[in-house]
Amino acid sequence: MAEMLGGQRMTKQRRLVFDVVKELSPTHPTASTVYERAKYLMPSISLATVYNVLETLTEAGIITQVNIDREASRFCPNLHPHAHFFCDQCDSVFDVDLRERADAAEPWNLPNGSLIEQMNVAMRGICPECREKNDATG
Amino acid sequence: MAEMLGGQRMTKQRRLVFDVVKELSPTHPTASTVYERAKYLMPSISLATVYNVLETLTEAGIITQVNIDREASRFCPNLHPHAHFFCDQCDSVFDVDLRERADAAEPWNLPNGSLIEQMNVAMRGICPECREKNDATG
């Protein structure tokens, strides 16, 4: 990971925050969730440092910051092009992969000459697990 | 518009905020931009009311709340399915329409059985105008 930081210092805190994001990646943790877990492992770490490190890692392209509506940002170490699906019922977040050879911009009628540098796709709805649960109960 | 509010009261403030959002729609105004303009037209209006009304209108489906990263929400009266393009250079926001008969979810490999209720697509990059400017100067 050191080399991925592009010359910046490798501190205990940076390694720790990165490890925690990886460990918690299935839940797409927020900064404060990362902080809780990091603090358990390193009681002296501060919330500001967690924010700083998350920003550093995001800028280095090692993790991705995921925003949905105005909720707290979540962080994920999945670097493949992917979208996020938020289940309104169980509040969990899933990665949604781009299909093979698909172009995320294809359905959109972009003005000629625009240069897309980043694309952010988030969906809200009900996940398969919750729908099954609903069918069983309802 | 009264009927679109579904039985709720039509107040001066609601009409005003809606008119301002429509007036400023090319710029995709934030709540505080709407507030500034609304306050100019009705000095007694409060920021909380602007927020309340924007929420009411959003819930009524008359306007859409647009979120990009952690920036302040923007509001737009365009009800067609569309995405947003944010130019990193001139900071403006453009609507991007869905192509005829296109499906925004098509490029994405959604797990079987998910039910999408809402989809949010935002792009960042350089708009055609800025690219032209850059080519001329650079």
Place this chain on the structure above:
DNA sequence: GTGAATGCAAAACCTTTGCAACTGG
């Protein structure tokens, strides 16, 4: 050793809330 990174607390920012006063139907 020295500049970069940390920890702390305070501030910034956008947004929501509680409540008394007002008003639209």
Place this chain on the structure above:
DNA sequence: CCAGTTGCAAAGGTTTTGCATTCAC
């Protein structure tokens, strides 16, 4: 009339910032 809406001010949650201290290189 009176429930729904407003205006105000205060609080909320997330994120950023300033600065003295510590640490990686």
